Amino acid sequence: MLSYRPGSTVAHRLDPRSKLLFQFGLAIAAVAHPTLPWLVGTTAFALCALAAARLSPLAVLRSYRIVLAVLALAPFVAGVALGPPWFRVDPALRSALHVGRILPVLLVSAAYLTSTPVRDTRAAVQRLIPGKPGQILGIGMALVVRLFPLVLADVREVRDAIHARGGEARPLWDRARLLAVRSLERTLDRSDRLSVALRARCFAWNPTLPPLAFDRRDYPVLAVGIALAVSPLVSV
Amino acid sequence: MIEVSDLRYRYGDVDVLDGVTLSIPDGQYCLLVGPNGSGKTTLVRHLNALLTPDAGTVTVDGTDVTDDPVVARTRIGMVFQHPRDQFVAATVAADVAFGPENLGLDRAEIDRRVDTALDAVDLGDAAESRIDALSGGEQARVAIAGALAMEPDYLVLDEPLVGLDWPARQSVLDHLDALAADGTGVIVVTHDLRDLHERADRLVALHEGQVVLDVPPAEALDTLPDLGIRDPRC
Numbered sequence: 001m002l003s004y005r006p007g008s009t010v011a012h013r014l015d016p017r018s019k020l021l022f023q024f025g026l027a028i029a030a031v032a033h034p035t036l037p038w039l040v041g042t043t044a045f046a047l048c049a050l051a052a053a054r055l056s057p058l059a060v061l062r063s064y065r066i067v068l069a070v071l072a073l074a075p076f077v078a079g080v081a082l083g084p085p086w087f088r089v090d091p092a093l094r095s096a097l098h099v100g101r102i103l104p105v106l107l108v109s110a111a112y113l114t115s116t117p118v119r120d121t122r123a124a125v126q127r128l129i130p131g132k133p134g135q136i137l138g139i140g141m142a143l144v145v146r147l148f149p150l151v152l153a154d155v156r157e158v159r160d161a162i163h164a165r166g167g168e169a170r171p172l173w174d175r176a177r178l179l180a181v182r183s184l185e186r187t188l189d190r191s192d193r194l195s196v197a198l199r200a201r202c203f204a205w206n207p208t209l210p211p212l213a214f215d216r217r218d219y220p221v222l223a224v225g226i227a228l229a230v231s232p233l234v235s236v
Numbered sequence: 237m238i239e240v241s242d243l244r245y246r247y248g249d250v251d252v253l254d255g256v257t258l259s260i261p262d263g264q265y266c267l268l269v270g271p272n273g274s275g276k277t278t279l280v281r282h283l284n285a286l287l288t289p290d291a292g293t294v295t296v297d298g299t300d301v302t303d304d305p306v307v308a309r310t311r312i313g314m315v316f317q318h319p320r321d322q323f324v325a326a327t328v329a330a331d332v333a334f335g336p337e338n339l340g341l342d343r344a345e346i347d348r349r350v351d352t353a354l355d356a357v358d359l360g361d362a363a364e365s366r367i368d369a370l371s372g373g374e375q376a377r378v379a380i381a382g383a384l385a386m387e388p389d390y391l392v393l394d395e396p397l398v399g400l401d402w403p404a405r406q407s408v409l410d411h412l413d414a415l416a417a418d419g420t421g422v423i424v425v426t427h428d429l430r431d432l433h434e435r436a437d438r439l440v441a442l443h444e445g446q447v448v449l450d451v452p453p454a455e456a457l458d459t460l461p462d463l464g465i466r467d468p469r470c
Contacts, residue, residue: 004326006364117330119337146324149368190321197322200284200314201382202306207337208346 002063002113003149010217011053011115016124018218018225019116022049023108025228030101032232039100045224046104049111060110067106071099118142123209135205147187147194154186155179237261238283238312238390238421243292245278245445252278254445255292260423262389265416267432267453268425270442271464276425277317279442280392283423284314296389310339313383317395319375328354328370328378329363335386353384357411373404377411390421397428405431429468433457441465 006012011019030042050057061068079092118141125138158179167175214222238260245253252275260266270276281287282294285305294301294308301308316322325331329350336346354360357377362370367378376396383391393412397405409431416422416435424432433439433453441449441456443463449456460467 003368005366006327117327118325119330119333142324146326150320193316193318193321194324196281196286197316198324199286199305200309200316201322201324201335201386202309202338204338204340206340208340208343209337211343 002060002110003145004117005114007054007115009052009054009115011049011111013217014052014115014221015212015214015218016116016120017128017212018214018221019112020121020124020128021229022221022225023105023112025225025231026108027105029228029231030104034098034101036097039097039104042101042104042228043107045228046107046111049108053111053115055111055114057107060107063110064106068103071102074099113145117210118145119210120212121145123212126209127212132205139205143194147191150190151183151187154190155183158182158186237297239293239295240279240282241293241295243279243282243294244290245275245282245287246290247278251445253282253289256442256445256447258440258447258450260390260421263416263419263421264438265412265422265436266424267429267436267439268423268442269427269429269439269460269463269465271427274442275445276427276442277394280314280394280423280425283312283390283392284308286314310386311388312390312392313386313388315376315379315383315391315393315396317398319379322379322382323367323375326366326368327363328359328365328367328381331367331378332381332385335382339386349385349387353381356384356415357381358407371404373400373407376400376404376408380408380411384415388420390423391415392423392425394425395427396424397426397431409435427465429453429460429465431468433468 026042026045029038033039033042047057050060075092075096078095079087079089081088122138122142125141126134128134129137162175162178167178170178238258240256240258243253243256244251254275256275256279268276268280278287282289283296283301285294285301285308288302296308296311299307323331324334332350332353333346336349341349350363351360354363357380359374359377359381362374367375370378380391380393380396391412396408396412400408412422412424413435422436424436426432429439433456436453439449439451439453439456440447441460441463448463449459457467457469
């Protein structure tokens with residue numbers, strides 16, 4: 001789900017630099033303002049981003065279900081007390097508000113990933129950050145975006161193979177160990193093969209990058225991104 | 237002309253290539269066969285300068301590939317056994333463009349090469365498709381297009397038919413025939429000669445790192461079982 005899908009939505013037609021700046025600004029605003037109005041505001045912006053990429057919020061939340069389950073633990077742990085009343089609402093709510101700030105960032109990231117080809121991301125990063133640091137960051141991001149779905153597919157395959165041979169009968173710890181070790185081995189194998197394939201195709205640190213150009217539809221996105229990014233300064 | 241001269245390579249204590257000498261002229265359709273562990277993949281990785289020999293040389297038109305790997309990799313296109321592992325982009329056109337982009341070509345030339353390569357494997361209509369959504373046979377053809385976009389003189393394919401069903405095999409083989417007819421040298425690494433032996437000009441068999449047979453395929457068929465390779469007529 002969270003990988004590039006060809007399309008012609010508004011999000012697809014935006015310059016990747018605008019989208020990166022918007023994400024950056026939204027992340028800063030979300031982290032800098034731990035209040036309910038800002039949480040509502042940044043979530044509204046994130047929902048607009050999903051609409052621009054024509055993504056269903058429910059489908060995106062489903063894709064993040066494991067991350068959300070982990071995040072949901074934080075308010076629970078914060079609210080648990082060792083004596084009566086055993087669960088306190090105030091700290092749980094405070095924690096939920098803090099954790100909730102991550103949600104709009106995840107939603108905007110989903111809109112970005114599904115609407116931006118990997119090489120456009122690389123081109124945007126290399127144009128925004130000149131020189132070797134930009135090249136390293138650009139290729140690093142491109143490889144992570146490319147490899148992550150493959151690694152997830154490998155983990156699922158290993159899990160299914162364990163189940164297919166009655167692995168449920170083994171203790172949880174044993175299954176977790178098998179899954180972790182085998183998945184890591186496959187990831188390393190896959191990385192090795194990708195590395196050889198990159199060399200065979202003349203991998204270059206500074207290849208011809210796709211042309212990028214801002215147009216009219218980018219300006220409002222850039223303006224919102226910048227406004228969000230500087231909002232902590234204005235609030236002070 | 238690819239010339240391999242007294243090539244030697246060891247993994248640990250094992251001589252994987254033990255004095256291989258071979259010449260492959262331009263435009264030849266050559267099968268490189270041998271049982272598992274005979275050194276086939278190791279040999280073709282030397283052609284592409286992905287491995288450095290312990291001794292001996294590999295030259296392409298007189299240029300030592302170790303001295304100039306970029307020449308080797310532009311003249312000799314390589315398609316690996318597991319196409320899925322060599323894709324670097326999510327969509328077909330973006331992946332095929334990867335090699336030409338690395339050569340620093342201008343955008344118009346990159347687009348021309350991508351279009352030509354995709355047309356050569358009948359995937360012109362799939363340029364914007366997601367690679368993950370393609371069948372195994374189509375993915376194999378995308379991998380071939382990725383190599384063709386470098387406009388190589390030779391195409392080396394390592395076990396290109398593994399895991400493909402019959403229609404997909406035929407599709408890949410037909411495209412290789414077309415490339416060979418256009419003058420591209422085709423080198424297929426395989427241990428399964430079904431559908432291949434009648435197409436190729438030459439068969440080179442490796443056994444324990446040495447060339448033990450170098451003849452037209454028809455002359456090799458009776459000898460193959462002795463080398464641990466199934467007779468494709470059976």
